[in-house]
Structure formats: C-alpha cells, structure tokens
Amino acid sequence: MADLTTKYLGLTLRNPIIIASSGLTDSFEKITELERNGAGAVVLKSLFEEQIILEAEHNLKEAGRNRLIYAEFSETLDYIDVHIRDKELGKYLDIIKQVKKELTIPLIASVNCVSDIGWTGFAKQIEKAGADALELNIFIMPFGFDNNCDEIEQKYYKILRKVKQEINIPVAVKISPYFANLGKVILNLESEGANGVVLFNRFTSPDIDIENINVTIAEVLSSPFEMTNSLRWVAILANRLKIDIAATTGIHDGKAVIKQILAGASVVQVASSLYINGISHITEMLKYIESWMDKKGYNYIDQFKGKLSQEKHSHPDVYERLQFMRYFSKLK
Amino acid sequence: MNNINEYLKEERNKEWRVELRKSMKAKERTDKMRVHMPEADPMIRNKNSEEVNKGLVLQNAVSEAARCLDCAKPTCIDGCPVGINIPKFVKQIEAKDFNGAASTLKETNALPAVCGRVCPQEIQCEATCFYTVSLKKDPVAIGHLERFAADYERNNGNTSVPVVDKPNGIKIAIVGSGPAGLACASDMAKWGYEVTVFEALHEFGGVLKYGIPEFRLPNEIVDVEIDVMKKMGVKFRKNIIIGKTLTFDDLREQGFKAFFVGSGAGNPSFMNIPGENYNNIFSSNEYLTRVNLMNAANDAFDTPVISGKNVAVIGGGNTAMDSVRTAKRLGADRAMIIYRRSVEEMPARVEEIKHAIEEGIEIMTLHNPVEYFADEKGRVNKMKVQKMELGEPDSSGRRRPIPIENSEFDIEVDTVIVSVGVSPNPLIPSVLPDLNISRWGTIEVNPETMQSSVEDLFAGGDIVRGGATVILAMGDGRLAADGMHKYVSEKVKIN
Numbered sequence: 001m002a003d004l005t006t007k008y009l010g011l012t013l014r015n016p017i018i019i020a021s022s023g024l025t026d027s028f029e030k031i032t033e034l035e036r037n038g039a040g041a042v043v044l045k046s047l048f049e050e051q052i053i054l055e056a057e058h059n060l061k062e063a064g065r066n067r068l069i070y071a072e073f074s075e076t077l078d079y080i081d082v083h084i085r086d087k088e089l090g091k092y093l094d095i096i097k098q099v100k101k102e103l104t105i106p107l108i109a110s111v112n113c114v115s116d117i118g119w120t121g122f123a124k125q126i127e128k129a130g131a132d133a134l135e136l137n138i139f140i141m142p143f144g145f146d147n148n149c150d151e152i153e154q155k156y157y158k159i160l161r162k163v164k165q166e167i168n169i170p171v172a173v174k175i176s177p178y179f180a181n182l183g184k185v186i187l188n189l190e191s192e193g194a195n196g197v198v199l200f201n202r203f204t205s206p207d208i209d210i211e212n213i214n215v216t217i218a219e220v221l222s223s224p225f226e227m228t229n230s231l232r233w234v235a236i237l238a239n240r241l242k243i244d245i246a247a248t249t250g251i252h253d254g255k256a257v258i259k260q261i262l263a264g265a266s267v268v269q270v271a272s273s274l275y276i277n278g279i280s281h282i283t284e285m286l287k288y289i290e291s292w293m294d295k296k297g298y299n300y301i302d303q304f305k306g307k308l309s310q311e312k313h314s315h316p317d318v319y320e321r322l323q324f325m326r327y328f329s330k331l332k
Numbered sequence: 333m334n335n336i337n338e339y340l341k342e343e344r345n346k347e348w349r350v351e352l353r354k355s356m357k358a359k360e361r362t363d364k365m366r367v368h369m370p371e372a373d374p375m376i377r378n379k380n381s382e383e384v385n386k387g388l389v390l391q392n393a394v395s396e397a398a399r400c401l402d403c404a405k406p407t408c409i410d411g412c413p414v415g416i417n418i419p420k421f422v423k424q425i426e427a428k429d430f431n432g433a434a435s436t437l438k439e440t441n442a443l444p445a446v447c448g449r450v451c452p453q454e455i456q457c458e459a460t461c462f463y464t465v466s467l468k469k470d471p472v473a474i475g476h477l478e479r480f481a482a483d484y485e486r487n488n489g490n491t492s493v494p495v496v497d498k499p500n501g502i503k504i505a506i507v508g509s510g511p512a513g514l515a516c517a518s519d520m521a522k523w524g525y526e527v528t529v530f531e532a533l534h535e536f537g538g539v540l541k542y543g544i545p546e547f548r549l550p551n552e553i554v555d556v557e558i559d560v561m562k563k564m565g566v567k568f569r570k571n572i573i574i575g576k577t578l579t580f581d582d583l584r585e586q587g588f589k590a591f592f593v594g595s596g597a598g599n600p601s602f603m604n605i606p607g608e609n610y611n612n613i614f615s616s617n618e619y620l621t622r623v624n625l626m627n628a629a630n631d632a633f634d635t636p637v638i639s640g641k642n643v644a645v646i647g648g649g650n651t652a653m654d655s656v657r658t659a660k661r662l663g664a665d666r667a668m669i670i671y672r673r674s675v676e677e678m679p680a681r682v683e684e685i686k687h688a689i690e691e692g693i694e695i696m697t698l699h700n701p702v703e704y705f706a707d708e709k710g711r712v713n714k715m716k717v718q719k720m721e722l723g724e725p726d727s728s729g730r731r732r733p734i735p736i737e738n739s740e741f742d743i744e745v746d747t748v749i750v751s752v753g754v755s756p757n758p759l760i761p762s763v764l765p766d767l768n769i770s771r772w773g774t775i776e777v778n779p780e781t782m783q784s785s786v787e788d789l790f791a792g793g794d795i796v797r798g799g800a801t802v803i804l805a806m807g808d809g810r811l812a813a814d815g816m817h818k819y820v821s822e823k824v825k826i827n
Contacts, residue, residue: 059772060727074799075649076601076753077728078679083753086604121606121703166606 002293004286006040006301008244008267009133009170009195011106013040015286016261016301020248020269021046021110021135021174024279028098031105037282041106043269046137047092047122055088056081089122093129100130108172110135113159120162126169133170136163139201149180156185157192164193172246174198177229186237196244197237198269199230221272226250231263238264238309252276254288264306336415340406343420352423353402362463366470367396374690378660381546384687385449385479393480397426400472403462408474411460413807414440414447414515418457418474425477431492434485437478438494442518442561443511443806445486445553446540448479451803452681486556493563497524502820505530505588507574507760510538511802512594512793514561515809516816520592521564523817528567528588530574535625538596539794540802542621545654547661548684551624575763580789589823590788590816593775594809597754597794603646607704608750610712612640616647616655616751623658639663640747644715646670646701647751648678653688655749660691664747668694670701672720672733698722700733702740704748714742756795764789774798781815782808790816 004015018041019025019034026045034042059080076083092109099107109131111122126134138156156175163171171193177200179185186197207218227250234247247260248269257268274281298304343349370386371377377384388396400422408418417436424433437444453475458464461471485491504520506513509531517527535541537554562568572578580591600615602608614637622637643659645652648671660667669688671678674697678685689695698720705714719739722731761769768776768785775784775791782790792808794800800808 057727074753074797075647075651075679075751076597076755076799078649078677079601079603079647079752082603083601083755086601089604121604124606 002290002298003300004040004289004293006266006305008041008246009108009172011041011132011170013106013267014038015040015289016265016267017257017282017285018043018108018246018267018269019274019282020271021137022271022275024271024274026095028095028102031095031099031107032103033279034282035103035105037279038286039105039282040267041108041132043108043110043135044092044095044131046110046112046135047088053081055084059084089125093125096126096129096131106132108133108135110137110174112137112139120159120166123163124166127167131169133172133195134163134167135172135174135198136160137174137201139176139203153179153185153188157188160189160192160194170195172196172198172244174201174248176201176203177233182233183237183240186241190241190243194243196246196266197241198246198248199233199237200249202226202249221275222250222252223272224250224252224256227252227256227259231259234260234265235263235308235310238306254285254292257285257289258292258304261301261305262308264309266305340409340417340419343417344402344404348427349402349420349423352427356398358401361399361401362467362469364395364399366399367392367473367476369473369476371687374687375692377547378657378691381661383550384547387483388473388476388480390480390484393425393477394428396473397422397477399463400426401462407460407462407465408457408472411455411457413456413803414810416440416457416478421481422472422474422477425481430481430484431488431490433477433481434490435492435494437481438492438560440810441806442515442809443540443554443557443802444478445482446511446549446557447803447806448475448477448482449549449553450540450544450801451475451478452801454682456803486553491556491560493560494518494522496522496564499526499565500524501526503528503586503588504816504820505574505583505591506594507591508532508538508594508596508793508795509536509558509568510594510596510793510805511540512596512795512805512809512812513538513592514558515806516592516594516790516792516813517566517809518561518564519810519813520816521561521566523813525817525820526567527565528569529561530572530578531568531570532573532595533625534570536568536570538594542625543617543651543654545620545624545658547657548654573759575759580764584788590790590820592809592812592816593760593784593789593791593795594793594805595757595760595795597797597799598757599755600750601753601755602750603701603752605702605704607706607712607715610704610706611710612712612746613704613748613750616645616651616749617754619655619749620651620658623662637662637747640745641665642743642745643667643747643749644670644701644743644745645749645751647753648673648675648680648697649751649753650680650684652749652751653680653684653693655751656693657688657691659747659749660693666694667692668696670696670699670717672698672700673722673730674698677722677730698733700735701748705742712745712748715745715748716740716742754794754799756798760795772798778815780811781818782812783815783819787819790819 006013006016019039021043025042109126173189173194205218207216209216230247230249244266246267247265251268251270252273260268372382402419406419421433421436457474458471463469464471502525504525504527506517506529509529517529520527536558540554600617639662643664645656656667699717701715702718703716704712707713719736720733723734726732756773770776777784782792790812792812793805
C-alpha cells in the first residue's frame with residue numbers, strides 16, 4: 001500500500017493535497033469536513049483588506065439609513081473600518097484556536113497583504129493562536145505606472161522580511177506569475193527567508209457581457225488546462241530552490257496531482273475541483289494517486305517527486321518557451 | 333403631531349408672549365449680535381479642573397433671549413431630540429421669569445443643566461434655528477440660555493421638582509443611571525410609577541460622571557439633577573450589576589413589571605496594532621474613569637494614573653478631546669491629538685477643538701499610529717506614526733484616510749490614550765438568550781417604542797446605538813418611557 005505522507009514547510013502531511021484558501025476553508029465546521037474527507041492540510045480563507053473596506057462602507061450606509069445605529073458624531077463610526085478589521089481578525093483567530101484544539105489537520109493561516117503596515121502584527125497573533133504556518137498572499141496591483149518593477153518587487157521582500165522578524169512559524173509566499181524575471185523573484189524570496197512558495201495566485205478577472213453591454217466577472221473557478229503554467233515553473237524551479245513548492249491552479253484530479261509532484265512540487269493546493277465535484281472528491285483523488293503509485297511500484301512520494309523537473313529531465317529545454325514556439329510552428 | 337402643534341400655538345398666543353413680541357421690532361432683534369460665552373483663561377484653566385465655560389450673566393442672557401423672534405413655526409424644536417419647547421423657555425428668560433424657564437425645560441428634559449453644557453446644539457436646535465436657516469446669521473444661543481436657566485434656578489435655591497402623578501404602585505426597573513436611564517426614570521416617575529434605578533458603579537450618572545471631565549461638566553451639576561429625581565420619588569441603588577448581582581428574574585419576582593436597559597457602551601475598542609498592550613497605554617474609558625471617578629489624579633489614592641509628560645491621544649472625537657485636555661491638566665508638557673483625517677472630519681464639537689487648541693494641545697492631523705515600543709519594564713516609550721492623505725469620500729461623505737508609504741517616523745511618548753470608540757456592554761445581551769442583538773452587539777428595538785424582543789424590556793442610549801450623544805440617549809429614554817407606559821397600561825388592563 002502506497003504511503004502518501006509528505007513534508008511541506010517542515011510540517012508532516014498525511015498526503016500532498018492541501019485545500020487552498022477559499023470559501024471551503026472559512027469555518028471550523030467546513031475544516032472538520034475537509035479533515036474527515038482526507039485533506040492533507042488546509043489553508044484558512046484569507047483576510048482581504050478590500051473586504052474590510054467594503055464591510056465598513058456597508059456599515060456607514062446602514063448608519064445613514066437607520067437612526068438607531070451610531071450617532072453622527074460617534075467615535076466608533078469614525079473608526080469603523082478599524083473595528084471591523086479587529087472583529088474579523090478576532091473571528092479568524094477563534095477559528096485557528098478551535099481547529100488546533102479539536103482537530104489534528106495541519107492548519108496554514110493566510111493573509112492577503114498589500115502593504116507591510118498592520119498585517120505583520122496580525123502575523124504574530126496568528127502564531128500565538130496556534131497556526132502551524134502562514135501563507136502570505138501578496139499581490140500589489142501595479143496601477144501606478146510611475147513605479148518601476150524593482151520598487152514593486154521590493155515591497156514583496158519588505159513584507160516577507162518584516163513578517164519573518166515577527167514570527168517563528170514557517171512562512172510560504174503565494175504570488176502571481178506576473179514578474180519580468182519570475183525565477184529571480186522567487187530565488188530572492190527564498191533568500192529573504194520564505195520557507196515555501198505557492199505557484200500561482202489566480203485572480204478574479206473582468207469580462208464583458210456583450211448582450212447587456214456591461215462589465216462582468218469572468219469564470220471564477222479554474223479549468224484543468226490552466227495548470228500548465230504552474231507545471232512549467234514548478235519543473236523549472238524544483239531543483240533550484242531548497243524550499244518547498246506548492247502547486248496550485250487547475251489541479252482537478254489525481255492525475256494532475258501526480259504531474260505536479262513529478263515536476264517537483266511538494267504539495268498541491270486545490271479548491272475549484274472541490275467546488276465542482278464536492279468535498280468527497282478529495283478521496284477520489286487520493287485513491288487515484290495510490291493506485292497509480294502501486295501500479296508504478298512507488299512506495300513513497302519522494303520516490304517520484306521531481307523526477308521530471310527540468311534539471312532531471314533528459315530534455316530540459318522542453319520546459320522553455322522557445323520549445324513551445326517550435327512546437328506551435330509545426331502545427332499546420 | 334397636531335396636538336403638539338396646537339399646544340405650541342396655544343402657548344405662543346398667551347398674552348404675555350404676544351406682548352413680549354410686540355415690545356421690540358423684529359429688525360431690532362435680528363440686529364443684535366450673538367452673545368459670547370465667557371471662558372476661563374486657557375493658560376490657567378489647563379492646570380486645574382475649573383469649569384471652562386463660565387455661564388452667561390443675567391443681562392447677557394436676557395439680551396440674547398431677545399434675539400429670538402418667537403417664530404410661528406419654531407423649527408428649532410425639530411432639532412431637539414427631547415422636544416423642548418424652546419421658544420417658550422427663551423421668551424421666559426427675556427421676560428425675566430427665569431424659574432419659569434427652568435420649569436419649562438424640565439417638562440421634557442430631566443437634565444437641563446447637563447444638556448446646556450454638553451449638547452452639540454450647533455448640529456441640533458441651533459442648526460434648525462430661523463437665524464441659521466433663513467437669515468444665515470449666528471443662531472440664538474439656545475444651549476447657553478438653557479444652561480443659564482438651569483443654573484439660575486439651582487444657584488438661587490429654587491430648584492423646582494416636577495409635579496408627579498398619584499403613585500400607581502407599578503414597579504419599574506431602570507438599568508444604568510446614565511442619561512438614557514435618567515430620562516426614562518424621570519418620565520416614568522412623573523406618571524406615578526414606582527421607579528428604581530440600578531447602577532453598577534459606586535456613583536450615579538453613568539457617562540456623565542465617569543466620562544465627562546469636571547472642567548466640562550462638574551459632578552455637582554449631575555448630583556443636583558439626580559437629587560431632583562430622588563425628590564420625585566425615584567429610588568437609586570448603586571453597586572448592583574443587573575445580570576450578575578441580581579437577575580431579571582429576581583427583579584420580576586420582586587414585582588418589577590418592566591425594565592429599561594441603558595447600560596451604555598462601556599467596552600473600549602482598540603486598534604489592534606503591535607505593542608498596544610504595553611503599560612501606560614489606556615483606553616479613554618479607563619483613563620477618564622480613573623481620573624473622574626476614582627481620584628486617580630490624587631497620589632493619596634490606591635490607583636493613580638501616571639502623569640505623563642508626553643501624552644498622545646488617538647482619535648478626534650469629544651472623548652479624545654476630554655482625554656487630552658485631562659492629560660494636560662495632570663501636568664503633560666506635550667499633550668497631543670493624533671488623528672488620521674483632518675480637523676474638518678473630526679467628530680468632536682468645534683467648541684471642544686477650539687478649547688483644546690487654546691489650552692496648548694497639539695493637534696496632529698493626518699497621522700495614524702502603526703506600532704508602539706516599550707522600555708525594559710514594558711512601559712511605552714515611543715510610537716511609530718504614519719502620515720496619511722485623504723482619498724475619495726466614503727459613504728458618510730467624509731474623505732477616507734490613506735496611508736502614505738515610507739512616511740513613518742517615531743514620536744517619544746510615555747502615555748498613550750486610545751479613543752477610537754466603544755462597543756456595547758455585552759453583559760445584559762449575554763444573560764438574556766431571547767434578546768435580539770444586532771451584528772454590532774447592540775440591542776435591537778422597535779424604533780417607535782424602544783421595545784426589545786423580550787416584551788417587558790425596553791432599551792436606549794449607547795446599548796442600542798453603539799455610541800450616541802447625551803441628548804440622543806435622553807431622547808431614547810423618553811421614547812422608551814412612552815412605549816413602556818403604553819405596554820404596562822395594556823398589561824395591567826389585561827391582568
């Protein structure tokens with residue numbers, strides 16, 4: 001019988017399937033179900049600064065409508081965004097404490113950072129509440145066209161550096177692929193102290209409804225074909241990094257999990273596939289991996305992890321863009 | 333509403349009012365300049381607890397009252413949460429019937445001397461005064477006149493006790509002796525109910541005592557108003573925490589037929605930033621309660637507060653102003669307000685900001701604390717602040733503060749007072765499972781009657797609003813009294 005145990009961020013996981021930070025991981029009850037269905041670990045739903053601003057706006061509107069909620073000159077209303085953040089953080093820490101008290105599943109907290117102010121203090125509280133690790137979900141939208149690439153990248157390092165100074169639990173950084181020199185950025189994150197990287201963040205994107213001539217939100221869930229980009233970068237980076245790689249985006253079945261591990265990922269993170277197929281799909285994926293390992297004669301994950309990374313592959317250039325160009329040029 | 337309008341019309345048509353109106357031309361009245369409130373010298377008052385506003389002298393009060401045009405449609409009343417018959421009491425002052433003016437105030441306001449001092453009239457009655465709305469001139473100084481009438485009556489030993497109906501033997505419990513509870517107690521007592529006010533602390537008055545410093549509202553003023561209620565038959569019991577010392581069921585067993593909960597918003601909020609737990613970082617609730625109620629400014633007492641030399645107060649509301657001005661009076665060399673927006677967005681009354689600046693308070697706007705540091709004994713010695721700029725307006729119409737990157741710098745501090753708001757006291761909601769609570773932790777009530785989901789329980793003030801002014805809390809107390817009176821009358825009929 002294959003042993004699916006693996007290591008990620010220094011934690012021992014019973015298998016490499018981590019449930020990504022999402023609505024699937026936003027409560028103790030849901031995390032309990034995920035543990036029951038075999039998840040290797042969970043990343044708690046991120047706290048988003050944007051979400052807190054929206055909630056504050058909602059409160060301000062309510063206060064305008066309902067004369068019984070907050071007097072016009074209330075100091076509480078004046079700092080409502082701060083109080084909402086405080087309340088949300090409190091709820092978040094309560095979930096961590098309850099999970100750590102009542103469940104055995106490794107718990108990775110997640111913070112969506114846009115700056116190094118405020119959130120680093122929260123990291124300390126997350127550690128104190130008992131989280132096993134922290135995933136920093138950093139994305140600084142480069143709206144200001146005046147900033148050069150280096151300035152933006154430096155913000156990532158600054159956030160990480162500050163968080164690492166504050167806490168002792170392992171820290172993974174979840175990033176997008178949108179960097180001029182992605183490999184170098186990831187290497188820099190490693191030297192700044194990251195214990196792992198999560199490749200890649202997938203964003204909600206705009207779409208256009210041509211019937212109603214309106215801007216809408218594009219499909220929220222990932223598709224299996226979206227996995228290729230993370231697969232390529234996992235393979236390219238696998239033997240260049242000493243830290244762990246978690247692959248995410250488009251991993252919808254056991255086959256995809258195996259591919260990512262062959263490319264060099266320590267673990268995978270899934271969410272869309274569970275939204276589509278239900279939480280019991282974790283069991284299906286695990287069964288597939290086990291039977292594949294049995295069929296291939298692998299007893300442990302490490303026996304095939306990174307077997308097809310760029311460095312170990314007999315044709316390393318297969319992962320490089322040029323090869324893709326050549327491939328496409330042959331198509332008639 | 334028609335009844336009120338008819339009553340106002342009837343009062344206005346009384347002979348003495350008609351004669352008074354005729355005694356001076358409207359033009360003469362509107363040409364008069366608004367009276368100035370005399371104030372204590374800022375550089376002297378900032379070293380003691382002397383009351384800042386000294387009150388109007390008689391001649392000035394009469395002259396100011398003469399500015400009032402005694403409008404046929406008195407819009408000023410629309411701005412008063414407790415519906416004081418403003419033209420009547422103002423005209424009584426003009427007619428030099430000062431005790432009559434005080435009685436008029438007490439018809440609808442249990443605490444006129446308090447409201448004359450702490451109400452934000454500039455956004456209430458004075459904002460809807462004919463002078464403000466139509467003439468675009470300074471409004472009649474209604475607040476100053478209210479204080480004058482109440483003080484005159486008290487200082488001359490003529491404190492009147494409102495007439496109360498024959499006792500009906502029905503017991504009513506008021507939880508909390510703050511402005512909401514006192515207003516409710518006063519009305520219920522007038523209607524003949526047997527009212528008992530339960531207070532958790534060792535002094536009566538709630539936020540009027542523990543929250544508002546002596547230099548703005550002397551405790552003696554509150555005590556006199558409470559004495560009036562005692563004379564009306566209201567019983568006061570201190571050091572009793574309803575929900576702990578006595579439960580609601582205990583009170584029901586003791587024969588209480590209805591409850592008004594005005595237990596306030598005593599839970600201070602913090603900003604949850606690094607280092608906020610270091611020593612000498614207080615909430616304004618704790619700081620002010622210790623100074624105002626527990627003699628913490630007196631070294632002879634057991635729990636003194638440090639008289640900080642560099643004191644930073646975080647926030648821009650009235651409580652922040654009270655805290656920073658208290659710190660100055662306790663000997664701070666540098667007492668500063670740190671506020672993340674600009675002065676225009678501050679929730680504090682304009683008068684409070686003006687007084688603070690006069691007293692040497694530094695107002696550091698567009699700055700926000702991000703971290704505190706401490707010495708080896710864990711006492712705060714430094715804070716990191718970040719500069720802010722104002723972005724787009726939020727739903728309240730005020731511009732949102734946005735941090736400016738890499739603008740942080742350190743300020744030396746030895747005391748920090750966080751004054752960024754409060755949340756409702758959770759005790760009563762926690763002991764009554766059937767009580768509907770909002771997502772903000774406030775008690776949900778019917779806004780017409782202030783009745784909660786527990787039928788014999790009414791509520792008002794900060795426990796309902798999450799943070800209100802004294803007069804809004806009093807308005808709630810009065811509305812609840814009305815609702816409670818109807819509820820109890822129905823119940824008694826049924827039973």
